[in-house]
Amino acid sequence: MKFNRRKFIKRLIVAIASIEAFFLIKEGISKSDNSSGKKELFNAGKADSFETNKTYPFLTGHFFLKRYDDGGFLAMSIKCTHLGCVVNNNIKTGGFNCPCHASQFNKYGEVLSAPATRPLDTFPITIENGEIFIDTNKAVKRKEFNKSQLTYA
Ligand code: FES
Missing domain, CATH: 1.20.5 (Single alpha-helices involved in coiled-coils or other helix-helix interfaces)
Structure with a gap:
């Protein structure tokens, strides 16, 4: 050739x-x-419409919104920190259970039983004119719960 x-x-x-x-x-x-250049925030609704000591699942946003005794809000990821299965809200305890490998989390998302080793991730909350907005693009990893993670209306 x-x-x-x-x-x-x-x-x-x-x-x-x-x-x-x-x-x-x-x-x-x-x-x-x-x-x-704008982040889309998830509008969860009016802060007044959420009762204290209750968990509200927002499965399309992939988070649970929880309101505690003192009125503070926490948005926690529905994904287990072990391997990412969707956790269930435990109505009796106020915590969360993972159906895949049985990890359990308390009402603040902290680990009660392994194999998960860290708490459920949280999402930043902003409250404007009484409306709750969740930044679901920004999962925040944490080692434990502390009150500074709560957002108040
Ligand atoms: S994915 Fe939840 S315990 Fe394994």
């Missing part, structure tokens, strides 16, 4: 142009994804 220099150069130019086009398209797509 005879080496054709002209053919080789043409193919090389097409290959370089294809690679460049790929990166331009990729960059364009990633820029358009963040074009608004």
Whole structure:
């Protein structure tokens, strides 16, 4: 087979142009994804509508919203910190149970029994004009519960 220099150069130019086009398209797509620069917050509703000592599941937002005795709110991820199964709200204890490997969490999301080793992640809450907004894009890992994690209306 005879080496054709002209053919080789043409193919090389097409290959370089294809690679460049790929990166331009990729960059364009990633820029358009963040074009608004705004984070979408989950509107959970009016703070007044939540009773104390109750857990409200928001499965589409992937969190439980809990209101404690003192009126403070905590939004906790529904994902078990062991391997990510969806935990169930334990109505009797106010805590959470994982159906996959039996981890248990107390009402603040702290581990009561393994294999999970850390509390349920939380999501930042902001309350504006009495409305509760949850930033479900920002799961916060924690070692334990403390009162500073609560948000008040
Ligand atoms: S995923 Fe929850 S205990 Fe394993």
